Amino acid sequence: MKRAYRLAASGALAATLIAGGAAAAVAAPASAHTAPSAAQPAAKPALTAQASTGAVKAWQEFRVSGKASGIKAGTTVTLQQKQGAKWVSLPAKVAVNKSLSYSMRVKLGIKGKNALRVVGGGAVSPQFTVTVR
Incomplete structure (x- = not known):
């Protein structure tokens, strides 16, 4: 052999x-597996996120979608809402697909400007806002 x-x-x-x-x-x-060299570091996990609309009525459905990089397909991403000084995970989760994108349906009931972000796979998206009327 x-x-x-x-x-x-x-x-x-x-x-x-x-x-x-x-x-x-x-x-x-x-066939040998080698670690990434210093010249080629592993891609840092990153997420983008955007809402399908900037304003909705209370409990009206909208979509949050985005792209992932440095994250494996199948990784779950979760929507978070800023409540006071804390980020609270909402029951809106979805897996990143093979093309490293995601889209989830969301309903919000807290009226006013809602600061949102998406987290998962060690990455955090930039904050975005949806106003609930």
Whole structure:
């Protein structure tokens, strides 16, 4: 088994050298898992968020949607509302899809300007506002 691996590795090395990729020839085999280097750090988790409208009637449904980066598909994102000095999670959650976007239906009942944000996967979106009349 070791001999077969060495032959495969040397064959890949020879093919790389013939192709003119001497720099790539000294790299680890493709099957080896390596940590991101300092030159290429892992993408920092980030979320965007926006409401489908800026003003709604109390308990009128609207959508909050956005995009994710540095977050795996399937990660749950949650809508939060600022209540006083605290951010409170609302019962509005959805998973990020394969294209790293999300969209959730929301209803708010607290009248006035509502400061909102989306959190999940170690990221926090910028704050946005929806006014409830």
